[in-house]
Amino acid sequence: MKTRYIYYVVLIAVLTSCKPQITEFEPSSGEADFSSYVAVGNSLTAGYADGALYKSGQEFGWTNIIAQQLKIVGMQGEFKIPYMPDDLGVGFAGGVPATKLVFGYTTDCNGLVSMGPVLADSNANTTELMAKVLKSVADKGPYNNIGVPGIKVSHLLMPGYGVFNPYYGRFADNTLTDVLIDEADKVNPTFFSLWVGNNDVLGYSLSGGAGDTITSPALFELAYNEVISHLTTLAGKGVVANIPYVTEIPFFTTVPYNAVNLSADQAVTLNQAYELYNQTMEAAGLSYYIKWSKGDNPMVIWDKEMILPEVLSQFKFRQMKEDELVTLAIPRDSIKCAKWGTVKPIPDRYILTRSEIAKVYDATNAYNATIKSAADQYDLAFVDMVTYMEILRSEGMVSDGVMFSTTYGTGNTFSADAVHFAPQGNALVANMFIRAINEKYGSKIPQVAVSEYPGLALP
Amino acid sequence: MESWLKLLSNICNLRVQKILKVSCMRKKLLLILVSVFIGVNLFAGGYQVRLQGNKQTGFGLIGTPLNMGASSMFYNPGALSFSENRFNFELGAGGIMSFVTFEKEGSNYQAETNNPLSTPFYFYGSGKINNLVSVGVAVYTPYGSTLKWDSDWAGRFIIQEISLKAIYFQPTISFNISNVMGIGIGFVYSTGGVALDKALNYGEHSSVSLDGKSGGFGFNLGVYFKATDQLRLGVNYRSLIMMKVTDGDAVFTVPESLSGTIPKENKFSAELPLPANLDIGISYQATDKLQVAFELDWVMWSAYKELTFEFEEKGELLNSTNTRDYEDSFIPRLGVEYRLFENLHLRAGAYYDTSPVNDNYFSPETVSLNTIAYTLGLSWQPLPFMSIDLSYLQTFGLKSTMNYEPDNFSGTYKSAAYIPGLGFTFKF
Numbered sequence: 055m056k057t058r059y060i061y062y063v064v065l066i067a068v069l070t071s072c073k074p075q076i077t078e079f080e081p082s083s084g085e086a087d088f089s090s091y092v093a094v095g096n097s098l099t100a101g102y103a104d105g106a107l108y109k110s111g112q113e114f115g116w117t118n119i120i121a122q123q124l125k126i127v128g129m130q131g132e133f134k135i136p137y138m139p140d141d142l143g144v145g146f147a148g149g150v151p152a153t154k155l156v157f158g159y160t161t162d163c164n165g166l167v168s169m170g171p172v173l174a175d176s177n178a179n180t181t182e183l184m185a186k187v188l189k190s191v192a193d194k195g196p197y198n199n200i201g202v203p204g205i206k207v208s209h210l211l212m213p214g215y216g217v218f219n220p221y222y223g224r225f226a227d228n229t230l231t232d233v234l235i236d237e238a239d240k241v242n243p244t245f246f247s248l249w250v251g252n253n254d255v256l257g258y259s260l261s262g263g264a265g266d267t268i269t270s271p272a273l274f275e276l277a278y279n280e281v282i283s284h285l286t287t288l289a290g291k292g293v294v295a296n297i298p299y300v301t302e303i304p305f306f307t308t309v310p311y312n313a314v315n316l317s318a319d320q321a322v323t324l325n326q327a328y329e330l331y332n333q334t335m336e337a338a339g340l341s342y343y344i345k346w347s348k349g350d351n352p353m354v355i356w357d358k359e360m361i362l363p364e365v366l367s368q369f370k371f372r373q374m375k376e377d378e379l380v381t382l383a384i385p386r387d388s389i390k391c392a393k394w395g396t397v398k399p400i401p402d403r404y405i406l407t408r409s410e411i412a413k414v415y416d417a418t419n420a421y422n423a424t425i426k427s428a429a430d431q432y433d434l435a436f437v438d439m440v441t442y443m444e445i446l447r448s449e450g451m452v453s454d455g456v457m458f459s460t461t462y463g464t465g466n467t468f469s470a471d472a473v474h475f476a477p478q479g480n481a482l483v484a485n486m487f488i489r490a491i492n493e494k495y496g497s498k499i500p501q502v503a504v505s506e507y508p509g510l511a512l513p
Numbered sequence: 514m515e516s517w518l519k520l521l522s523n524i525c526n527l528r529v530q531k532i533l534k535v536s537c538m539r540k541k542l543l544l545i546l547v548s549v550f551i552g553v554n555l556f557a558g559g560y561q562v563r564l565q566g567n568k569q570t571g572f573g574l575i576g577t578p579l580n581m582g583a584s585s586m587f588y589n590p591g592a593l594s595f596s597e598n599r600f601n602f603e604l605g606a607g608g609i610m611s612f613v614t615f616e617k618e619g620s621n622y623q624a625e626t627n628n629p630l631s632t633p634f635y636f637y638g639s640g641k642i643n644n645l646v647s648v649g650v651a652v653y654t655p656y657g658s659t660l661k662w663d664s665d666w667a668g669r670f671i672i673q674e675i676s677l678k679a680i681y682f683q684p685t686i687s688f689n690i691s692n693v694m695g696i697g698i699g700f701v702y703s704t705g706g707v708a709l710d711k712a713l714n715y716g717e718h719s720s721v722s723l724d725g726k727s728g729g730f731g732f733n734l735g736v737y738f739k740a741t742d743q744l745r746l747g748v749n750y751r752s753l754i755m756m757k758v759t760d761g762d763a764v765f766t767v768p769e770s771l772s773g774t775i776p777k778e779n780k781f782s783a784e785l786p787l788p789a790n791l792d793i794g795i796s797y798q799a800t801d802k803l804q805v806a807f808e809l810d811w812v813m814w815s816a817y818k819e820l821t822f823e824f825e826e827k828g829e830l831l832n833s834t835n836t837r838d839y840e841d842s843f844i845p846r847l848g849v850e851y852r853l854f855e856n857l858h859l860r861a862g863a864y865y866d867t868s869p870v871n872d873n874y875f876s877p878e879t880v881s882l883n884t885i886a887y888t889l890g891l892s893w894q895p896l897p898f899m900s901i902d903l904s905y906l907q908t909f910g911l912k913s914t915m916n917y918e919p920d921n922f923s924g925t926y927k928s929a930a931y932i933p934g935l936g937f938t939f940k941f
Contacts, residue, residue, distance in 0.1 A: 061933075062608060062630070073625060074927035076616040076912060126621065157770070169770045455670030455920035456714055466714065478714075489619070500620040503667030509714040512768040 083127040084497030086291045091124050091133060092198050092243035093117035094210070094235070094285065095250045097474060099201025100221065101135070105171075105471035106154035107187075107203055107221060108143025114477035114507060117199050117247060119484035123499050124245075134241075135199040136191050136225040142174050144187040145471075151183035155470040157463065157512050163391035169463070169513065171470040187220045192227050196240030200225075206254045206269055208277040210235040235284050246285045246292035247487065249439075251278065251421045252300065255414050256473075259300045262381055263410035264403035271420035278424050286432045293435035293491050296422040298443030301379055301411055304462035305472040307447070309380040312350040314395045321346040324396055331369065338363060342372050346396075353380070353395030355405045371399035379406040382462070382472050435494035437486050451482065454505035458482055466510060477507040561788070561812060564607045564633045565653045567902035567936035571890010573848030573862020574906075575808040577747035577794030580737065582938060583637035586651040586685045588792075589749045590697025591737035593639055594647040594689035598940035601649070605902060605936020606634035611928065613660070613880045617667060618914065618923040624666045626880075631659050635936075644689060651683040651699065655751075656787045658879060669712040671920050672878040673720075679705035679756060679787055683733060692739070699733040703754050707761075707785060709878070715767050723781060723822070725761020729754040731787075743798040753789040753816055758782055763824060780825040786816040794846075801852070808846040814839035814869035835919065838871040848888070860890035860904075868913075875915030880926050882910035892938070902936040 093099050100107060101115025112118065112135050121133030138144065142153040158172035202209075202222040209215050214230050216223035226232040238246065254274055257266030285292060300306070316324065324346040335342040340362070344354060352373040360370045374380075384404040388394040406414070422440060429436040443460070445451060446467055450459035458479065459465035462472050467479035475483060481504040488499045566584030569576035576588025583601035585592035613626040639649025656679040664673050680703065687697030706726040713719035731754035738746040763779040794808035817839040824831040848862030866884040886908040894900040910928030917923070 058935075072929060072931065073612045074614045074910070074912075074929045076614050076623065076925050076927050078616050078912075078914070078925045079619065079621050081621055159770070452919070452921040454667055454922050485619075500622065501617070502620065503617055503622050505667050505670055505714075506665070509716055509719075511716050513770045 079500060080498065081126045081500055082498045084492070084495040086491070086495040086497050087244040088124040088128045088497075088499075089130045090198070090241050090243045091121055091129055091245045091247070092238045092241050092285075092289065093121075093201055094238055094246060094248045094281075095201045096205045096253050097201070097203035098252065099199065099247070099249055100203050101199070101201070101480075102145075102203045103469040103471070103474045103476065103480075104143075104145075104154040104156065104174075105147060105469075105474075106143035106145030106152070107138050108141050108154050109137050109139070110141050111143065111154070111469075112137055112199075114480050115199070115201075116475065116480040116484040116487065117201065119481055119502055119507075120247070120487055120499075121198065123484075123488060123502065127497060127499050133198045134195065136195070136197050139186060139189075142178065144183045151180050151187065153178045153183070157470055157510065159513060163387040184220075187224060190224055192225050195225055195227075196237065197225055198241050198243075200234065200237040202234060204253060205234070205250065206257075206277075207250050207274055207281060208269070210250070210281050211277060235281055238285060238288060243285075243289040244291070246289045247294070248282065248285060248292060249295040249437075250281070251297045251425065254421060255297070255417050256300050259406060259410075259414050260305065260381065260383070260473075262401075262403040262405050263407070263413070264401075268413060268417045269421075271417060271424070274417075274421050275424045278421075279428060282428045282432060282434075286434070291434070291495065293437060293487055293494070294425055294429050295437035295439045295487070296425045297418055298439045299415060299418055301406065301414060302443050302447040302460060303473055304460050304465065304468050305382045306379040306406065307460060308382050308462040308472065309384055309386070310350075311374040311376055311378055311380060312352045313380065313386075313389055314351045314353050316346060316348060316351055316396075318348040321348050321351075327397070334366065334369065338366060344373050351396075352376075353389070353400055354398075355395075355400040355407075356402050357405075357407055358402060359407065359409055374405070375408060377411070378408055379411065380404060381406070433494075435487075435490045437490045439483075439486070442486055453482060453485070454503050456482075456504050456509070463510070469510075476510055478504050478509055481507045562633050562655055562657050564609075564906070564932065564934060565635050565655065566603065566637075567605045567607075567890065567904040567934045568860070568892055568938075570607070570904035570906055570932075570934055571848075571860035571862065571888050571892075571902070572806065572850060573808075573846045573864055573888050575794055575796075575806045575846050575848040575862060577735070577749045577792045577808055578737075578745045578796035578806055579747070579794070580745070582940060583639045583649060583651075584635065585687075585735075585737075586637050586639065586649050586683060586697075586699060587635070587653055587655070587733070589735035589737050589747045589794075590685050590687050590699050590733055591695040591735035591749075592747065593649060593685065593687035593697050594641075594645070594695045595737060595739075596639065596641060596647060596940075599641050600939075600941055601637070601639045602939040603637040603902075603936060604635065605934060606632050607904070607906075607932050607934035608632055609930055609932045611930040613910070613926060613928045615668075615877065615880075616925045618916075618925070620924075622667055624662060624668070627661050627663065628659055629661065631657065633657065639685070647687045647689070647697075649685045649687075651685060652680065653683075654678070654680050656705070660878065660880065662877065664710075664712070668877045668920075668922055670714055671711060671876060671917065671922055673710045673712060675707070675709040675878050677705070677707045677785070679703050679754075685733070694739070695735075695737040697735050697737075701731040701733055701752075701754065703729045703731065703756070703787065705756060707756070707758060707783070713765075713767065715771060718766060719768065720766045722764045722766075723761060723783075725758030725781065725783065727756040727758045727785075729756050729787070745796045747792070747794045747796075749790070749792045749794075751790045753813065754787040756785040756787055758784070774827070774830065776826050779827070779831070782823050783821060785820065788816045789813040803852075804850045806846075806848045806850075808848075810844040810846065812842045812844065812869065815841045817869070835876075836871075836874050838874055839869040840871065842867045842869040856894035856900075858892045860888070860892075862888040862890075864888075866908075870915075873916055873918045875926075876917045876920075877922070877926075880910070880928055882913050882926060882928055884908050884910050884928075898939055898941045900938045902934075902938060904932075904934040904936075906930075906932040906934070908932075 101112035685699035
């Protein structure tokens with residue numbers, strides 16, 4: 055028996071050299087030079103996730119994922135990121151500094167416990183958080199990742215923008231005068247990525263059309279062309295992505311338009327209460343009509359764009375239409391327990407109406423036309439995020455056994471803030487960029503296995 | 514001369530008793546073998562394993578047109594009644610060292626399996642009641658697969674580790690009709706099980722572990738035909754056996770927040786076909802020393818349409834039907850035996866095995882590639898009643914790019930297996 059063991063041991067030793075070898079994929083840089091890569095953009099480029107900029111989120115950002123792959127095809131040195139000091143991070147929820155969100159348990163006004171996003175540290179000191187994000191890391195630069203959360207295209211060109219946005223201020227050498235796009239020059243890039251423009255419609259959308267404004271397509275075009283010209287002059291080759299319709303992200307698709315559930319009795323009572331509204335509208339020859347029935351009902355919302363006779367100006371509310379959107383910012387306890395959506399119309403800032411959605415679409419289409427023509431003009435790799443996001447929303451995608459969709463909490467694409475990507479989502483996006491670069495420049499940058507990245511952390 | 518033979522037969526009878534004792538001891542050994550038996554890897558199509566006799570293994574895994582003694586009970590029960598000896602015993606095992614390398618499509622990402630050594634075994638015992646009828650019992654392991662990927666590899670949501678095993682018990686009877694044709698049939702009871710682990714995408718340590726046992730019945734029917742003194746023909750049909758797992762254990766490890774949705778402990782049922790085989794072979798004694806054989810095996814893998822798991826609790830959420838859509842495979846085999854001396858037989862063979870797996874449903878749980886293989890073997894008979902049978906089989910799974918569509922998991926696979934085998938034959 056013993057000799058047989060020896061026999062096996064010897065055989066195994068011989069055989070380890072007989073493992074099957076595969077060399078199908080041979081990485082190469084093709085026509086591009088990836089020795090220095092600079093990533094330019096907004097929160098998506100910065101690696102913002104879960105409502106905050108934090109260290110591991112930055113590490114799992116799609117730009118860093120790409121950078122690690124570029125090392126295989128000639129990238130020199132480190133891909134430097136202005137890391138936040140910890141994993142709690144700093145975000146701005148309604149202008150107030152806060153830590154990142156995690157999935158946890160929340161108790162609603164009826165005492166029901168359910169899973170939902172909660173602050174990782176709800177007791178964090180706002181002054182300390184502010185100090186954390188204001189602490190300069192400029193001395194550790196220059197940085198390859200110059201993504202700055204919140205920026206619109208024109209901000210890339212604005213001297214002293216770091217004064218207004220601490221995420222830039224923290225790595226600008228001279229906050230008062232420096233221009234964000236000039237940060238790119240400092241790493242002598244040979245390749246760039248530019249995914250920007252989302253915030254030019256997102257701020258407006260997140261505020262339900264009530265705050266912020268949509269950048270005019272003319273200004274967008276002017277700024278974008280200036281930026282792309284700067285980057286192509288600097289680096290020569292690069293990749294750009296267009297802007298998906300923000301209305302497809304879970305921040306807008308999670309709460310349904312008909313979130314009010316009524317019993318038969320409640321419906322009767324509400325119908326009686328709205329009799330006056332309906333009679334008034336009919337008398338004025340208007341088609342607005344509010345009707346309640348047992349089950350799910352469209353919510354009643356304020357709509358400042360309703361065109362009514364002067365005397366009826368206090369009647370600028372109506373029931374939602376199926377294709378209108380509710381933001382995830384809406385306090386759901388108010389719907390459940392404070393009669394929002396039934397007796398009290400939902401405030402404008404939580405709703406994207408049909409006409410607001412149309413404005414977002416028109417602007418996005420105009421921006422995307424600018425991006426595409428710039429990509430064509432400068433012969434750059436182009437990622438069609440519009441199409442990818444549309445597929446993710448409508449049918450989903452599968453990669454390495456990970457099911458991706460835009461569903462909040464379980465779709466694997468988006469993080470707890472319902473706007474920015476989760477690690478696996480970032481890996482999926484990184485592969486989209488890598489494929490576009492490979493196609494354009496004949497390079498062979500290896501794609502990553504999305505399954506190797508952490509999934510959503512449920513409690 | 515006659516008295517010498519008598520003497521020998523008396524010794525043999527003594528030997529028989531001794532060997533019977535030995536075989537009681539072997540039973541213990543057999544049990545140990547069963548407990549260490551960890552399935553068998555994919556050096557053959559699908560999860561079939563054809564190492565049921567070291568003599569046949571050396572001969573290109575050909576057995577249908579050959580009379581190799583007790584191991585004919587697996588390869589062709591019809592040949593059993595042509596045994597020249599009163600009693601035949603065979604036992605043996607193989608040691609499978611198998612390796613799979615995977616490279617993800619569009620990436621330089623590579624993974625390798627870390628499969629444990631697996632040890633298929635066989636035991637046969639037969640006796641000749643008279644010149645017309647022989648009976649015997651066979652125990653063997655014709656199906657199995659053990660694949661072990663790293664637990665954090667890129668395909669972890671599809672499979673981390675799988676082990677499939679089946680042990681067949683086959684009482685057999687064989688009839689010698691007019692010394693020209695033998696017909697044999699065995700009734701098969703199969704016992705075995707399947708165990709698998711895979712990761713779930715609910716956070717770092719989420720996973721599911723399934724472990725189930727099963728039993729099934731089938732038969733093994735063979736016809737052996739001595740066309741001339743030199744030419745032998747054989748046909749063998751081994752029926753489909755459906756491995757039905759009921760009441761298997763399912764253990765889910767999921768985050769607390771999902772524990773209401775996915776129960777930690779559950780029961781599952783599943784069905785896995787162990788497909789039917791139709792083997793047709795021809796052998797020719799070219800010279801006194803040289804025998805050549807050719808065999809064609811038809812493995813009816815198309816029975817494997819889908820792999821369905823049904824769970825006792827939360828079935829509406831957990832049940833899954835996974836398309837497999839296997840295709841039948843055909844395996845041509847060629848083998849030669851050369852009798853160097855009366856007591857030393859040398860063998861060699863080769864075959865080509867087509868993968869039964871559908872290209873679009875190629876899951877890393879069963880990495881079955883088109884495979885070429887060669888075999889070597891020898892039998893040495895140091896004593897008149899005993900021979901030692903050695904075999905060596907080496908298979909090369911040809912590099913192939915495959916996709917598992919439901920999980921969009923595609924890449925290039927290549928495999929190899931190295932299988933030495935050792936067996937003993939006793940006859941008197």
